[in-house]
Amino acid sequence: MKRKLVMIGNGMAGVSFVEQLLKLNPHRYEVTIIGAEPHPNYNRIMLSSVLAGDASMQDIILNDWDWYRDNDITLHYGQTAGSIDTAKQVVTTDKGIEVAYDELVLATGSLPFMLPLPGADKEGVIAFRDIKDCEAMIDASKKYRKAVVIGGGLLGLEAARGLVNLKMDVSVVHIFDCLMERQLDPTASKLLQAELEGQGMNFLLEKQSESIIGKKRVAGLKFKDGTHVDADLIVMAVGIKPNVQLAKDCGIEVNRGIVVNDYMQTNIPNIYAVGECAEHRGIAYGLVAPLYEQGAILAKKLAGVESEGYQGSVVSTKLKVSGVNVFSAGRFTDEPGTQALRIQDGLEGVYKKVVFEKGKVVGAVLFGDTSDSSRLFSVIRSGEDFSGREKEVLFGPSGGGKPASTEDLVAAMSGDEIVCGCNGVTKETITEAIMEKGCVSVAEIKACTKASGGCGGCKPLVEAILTATLGADNVAAVKEGICGCTALSRDEVVDAITRMRLTTTKEVMHVLEWHNPEGCSKCRPALNYYLGMAFPEEHEDELESRFVNERNHANIQKDGTFSVVPRIYGGVTTPEDLKKIAVVAEKYHVPLVKITGGQRIDLLGVKKEDLPGMWKDLDMPSGYAYGKALRTVKTCVGSTFCRFGTQDSIKMGIDMEKKFERLNTPHKVKLAVSGCPRNCAEATIKDLGVVAIDGGWELYIAGNGGTKVRAADLLVKVKTEEEVLEWTGAYLQYYRETANFGERTSEWAQRIGLDTIKQELSAKEDRDSYNSRIDKTLDLMKDPWLQIIENEELRKAFDALTAPANPEAAATEETSS
Numbered sequence: 001m002k003r004k005l006v007m008i009g010n011g012m013a014g015v016s017f018v019e020q021l022l023k024l025n026p027h028r029y030e031v032t033i034i035g036a037e038p039h040p041n042y043n044r045i046m047l048s049s050v051l052a053g054d055a056s057m058q059d060i061i062l063n064d065w066d067w068y069r070d071n072d073i074t075l076h077y078g079q080t081a082g083s084i085d086t087a088k089q090v091v092t093t094d095k096g097i098e099v100a101y102d103e104l105v106l107a108t109g110s111l112p113f114m115l116p117l118p119g120a121d122k123e124g125v126i127a128f129r130d131i132k133d134c135e136a137m138i139d140a141s142k143k144y145r146k147a148v149v150i151g152g153g154l155l156g157l158e159a160a161r162g163l164v165n166l167k168m169d170v171s172v173v174h175i176f177d178c179l180m181e182r183q184l185d186p187t188a189s190k191l192l193q194a195e196l197e198g199q200g201m202n203f204l205l206e207k208q209s210e211s212i213i214g215k216k217r218v219a220g221l222k223f224k225d226g227t228h229v230d231a232d233l234i235v236m237a238v239g240i241k242p243n244v245q246l247a248k249d250c251g252i253e254v255n256r257g258i259v260v261n262d263y264m265q266t267n268i269p270n271i272y273a274v275g276e277c278a279e280h281r282g283i284a285y286g287l288v289a290p291l292y293e294q295g296a297i298l299a300k301k302l303a304g305v306e307s308e309g310y311q312g313s314v315v316s317t318k319l320k321v322s323g324v325n326v327f328s329a330g331r332f333t334d335e336p337g338t339q340a341l342r343i344q345d346g347l348e349g350v351y352k353k354v355v356f357e358k359g360k361v362v363g364a365v366l367f368g369d370t371s372d373s374s375r376l377f378s379v380i381r382s383g384e385d386f387s388g389r390e391k392e393v394l395f396g397p398s399g400g401g402k403p404a405s406t407e408d409l410v411a412a413m414s415g416d417e418i419v420c421g422c423n424g425v426t427k428e429t430i431t432e433a434i435m436e437k438g439c440v441s442v443a444e445i446k447a448c449t450k451a452s453g454g455c456g457g458c459k460p461l462v463e464a465i466l467t468a469t470l471g472a473d474n475v476a477a478v479k480e481g482i483c484g485c486t487a488l489s490r491d492e493v494v495d496a497i498t499r500m501r502l503t504t505t506k507e508v509m510h511v512l513e514w515h516n517p518e519g520c521s522k523c524r525p526a527l528n529y530y531l532g533m534a535f536p537e538e539h540e541d542e543l544e545s546r547f548v549n550e551r552n553h554a555n556i557q558k559d560g561t562f563s564v565v566p567r568i569y570g571g572v573t574t575p576e577d578l579k580k581i582a583v584v585a586e587k588y589h590v591p592l593v594k595i596t597g598g599q600r601i602d603l604l605g606v607k608k609e610d611l612p613g614m615w616k617d618l619d620m621p622s623g624y625a626y627g628k629a630l631r632t633v634k635t636c637v638g639s640t641f642c643r644f645g646t647q648d649s650i651k652m653g654i655d656m657e658k659k660f661e662r663l664n665t666p667h668k669v670k671l672a673v674s675g676c677p678r679n680c681a682e683a684t685i686k687d688l689g690v691v692a693i694d695g696g697w698e699l700y701i702a703g704n705g706g707t708k709v710r711a712a713d714l715l716v717k718v719k720t721e722e723e724v725l726e727w728t729g730a731y732l733q734y735y736r737e738t739a740n741f742g743e744r745t746s747e748w749a750q751r752i753g754l755d756t757i758k759q760e761l762s763a764k765e766d767r768d769s770y771n772s773r774i775d776k777t778l779d780l781m782k783d784p785w786l787q788i789i790e791n792e793e794l795r796k797a798f799d800a801l802t803a804p805a806n807p808e809a810a811a812t813e814e815t816s817s
């Protein structure tokens, strides 16, 4: 008969412990979890990324509902354990459910510390601890402007960064004169402050909060020095306290946290504690890496596997604010008996400090360049004696180069050592992903194991494990750089752009140390695209990084003339538009007027100097026949006139074209809509094709009618026109975010797999998230012809553009349709 294991708390530490227990001894226990939050276990760390707009709520689920069912775990979610009868071994929840246990694990985490200020109960005063808080901030940003974060620690600064991204005016109130004083020395702290001020944060240092003002809702914060700051939202991030009340009430020994021994046992038999609520050797940890280590020890204990017990952890932190590289580990302050080695490069904004005690590295602070973080952390944990050769730690044995390689440290790591603290991923899990699942890049390892998907601090170590496992030559062979100017892959470049918030091609090339500082014709347009995709609002399109056809907003022809293709939505025109086209064709002596395969009209043989005049006279939007963008939405007659038609394909096509026109994509995108399965619009050889069926629509993807003909695959059947637009938006944005620049949907879909696409888009929440990003981009797009006609500066710049010496070479870039 199975023993009854009950766990109170459905958070990161607790569930990680259960996962490890199931691996070691899957059949020993009947597991019940009581969780106060109405969600399955999620990655609390990533709430910062959700707030910053870099991840969706769906992305941060660690164990979905199916996981509990598949592992026979009873989950009482949305219920709080209210009491424990330690004599009868029964837990009672606030909803009156009684659960008997043989073994009980407390994993109740922490509570945010709320300053007991007068007015702290007003609307708009919140903490930042869970999904509910995160949603409250996102909602507030839609209605209000001024946010104040109290606390300049890790949490406060990550909250502040998220609120800046949500377009709020953000002030951070801090009690000391240095931010993150628990992790940084004053030098690093001041460098950090300057960097964050540059990102738009305002700091009010050495401020003691006195009261919160306002009526029902907060209106401001008053300080003890008589000053005040206006606020529509106040986020308190002034630390946490272990959640121990339940334990205390039933007689379990509690200090700051629930007191446990090296095997996570409390003073009451059969009751254990793990995670932030536990206090081991006087320390209650507030970071996940040590909590996962505790979970591993407890799992062994309850699975009947011997271990030496938990010995405590050295912790390291990395601030998850993009564009800022800060790392801190161990004891970093100058104490008696310690010595510090510091280097500072004021030009590059780099600062490094390593603290020694009796020759051993006991702590480190890095700012600006954190590439040494994994190695330094390993050195701290290894306790290696550097007496007499301390400088090797930063400068290597020769005094001038890099110190002992990360690969050596990787080789010395045991399999169960945690590599990614944020996601609790061990070295063994990563090597398995490489050897058994065929991962050959950090991005693939991330997709497979989640390692490096949180703060990103473990990335160098994951990379080193990859190199150590596959061999440097093999890694280099499989890693396809985006061009000869860099050894970095597309994913690595895009990841760096988003993580470090790089905004220009020059900045990317500089920060990522391009071999060729000017880039080349392959990487410049690609970077320009990736930047625009990642930061549609901040990035200014770089004309000089565009291909010649896109610079001219017209396709260059073999004789050096251009073609003009105005947009004709869904292939439906009007007598007025036809008249305008005819007048323009005559006025500018257009030698050839041609109906294209995409159901529109091409005016060929136009002189460059005539282009703006023609655009003005036409007074029609650009058809983007020259761009890596949405080209056409071909439609059939559909139900309006055709006797076979089941749906209005013309309206559907026009709606799609109007919604997605001007969208920049990795390569050109063509759509089509047919009004019945006879498919006269050839929708099944398009990047996305829609075919009407009885009572709905079928969406086909990744078709191609070009040199490599490919029939499209069925993605989904839907009922309404709204759903067609919703799926199309999500699909196009997923393609925009994950395809290589220059990769058609057909190649992309074959590379990543149809099942992956289906799975990625299956949840409505994910589709909404993709749509919100595509909508943001579409809102910002303007018609390029109109801009040049209306804006004198742009007009001058356009006139100054010269056509390439060899039009044929340029014409191979793109073809129109």
Ligand SMILES: Cc1cc2nc3c(=O)[nH]c(=O)nc-3n(C[C@H](O)[C@H](O)[C@H](O)COP(=O)(O)OP(=O)(O)OC[C@H]3O[C@@H](n4cnc5c(N)ncnc54)[C@H](O)[C@@H]3O)c2cc1C
Residues within 6 Å of the ligand: 008, 009, 010, 011, 012, 013, 014, 015, 034, 035, 036, 037, 044, 045, 046, 047, 048, 079, 080, 081, 082, 107, 108, 109, 110, 128, 129, 130, 155, 243, 246, 274, 275, 276, 277, 285, 286, 287, 288, 289, 291, 318, 320, 421, 422, 454, 455
């Ligand atoms: C925004 C944010 C960013 C962070 N970033 C990082 C980071 O980058 N790196 C890092 O290492 N750490 C980070 N942390 C800290 C990290 O999230 C915590 O250390 C970790 O989540 C603690 O895990 P836990 O399981 O002990 O507690 P929790 O994850 O808090 O889980 C405890 C759970 O128990 C539930 N509970 C409590 N009492 C009861 C009860 N009586 N009955 C039922 N359920 C109960 C709670 O509702 C909660 O769901 C961050 C924290 C936040 C809030």
Ligand SMILES: NC(=O)c1ccc[n+]([C@@H]2O[C@H](COP(=O)([O-])OP(=O)(O)OC[C@H]3O[C@@H](n4cnc5c(N)ncnc54)[C@H](O)[C@@H]3O)[C@@H](O)[C@H]2O)c1
Residues within 6 Å of the ligand: 115, 150, 151, 152, 153, 154, 155, 156, 158, 173, 174, 175, 176, 179, 180, 181, 182, 207, 208, 209, 237, 238, 239, 240, 285, 286, 287, 317, 318, 319, 320, 455
């Ligand atoms: N990147 C990360 O690793 C990360 C990110 C977020 C949160 N966390 C963890 O979550 C927990 C909570 O984070 P936190 O930043 O709230 O805790 P913290 O204790 O690390 O920092 C709180 C900060 O608030 C300041 N403070 C205290 N009282 C104040 C007051 N009255 N007015 C103004 N400032 C005041 C403190 O000086 C301190 O710097 C911690 O355990 C932290 O490690 C980690």
Ligand code: SF4
Residues within 6 Å of the ligand: 636, 637, 638, 639, 642, 643, 644, 645, 646, 649, 674, 675, 676, 677, 678, 679, 680, 681
């Ligand atoms: S696809 Fe069907 S509805 Fe459209 S024109 Fe052809 S037969 Fe008519």
Ligand code: FES
Residues within 6 Å of the ligand: 419, 420, 421, 422, 423, 451, 452, 453, 454, 455, 456, 457, 458, 459
């Ligand atoms: S340690 Fe943060 S992502 Fe791995």
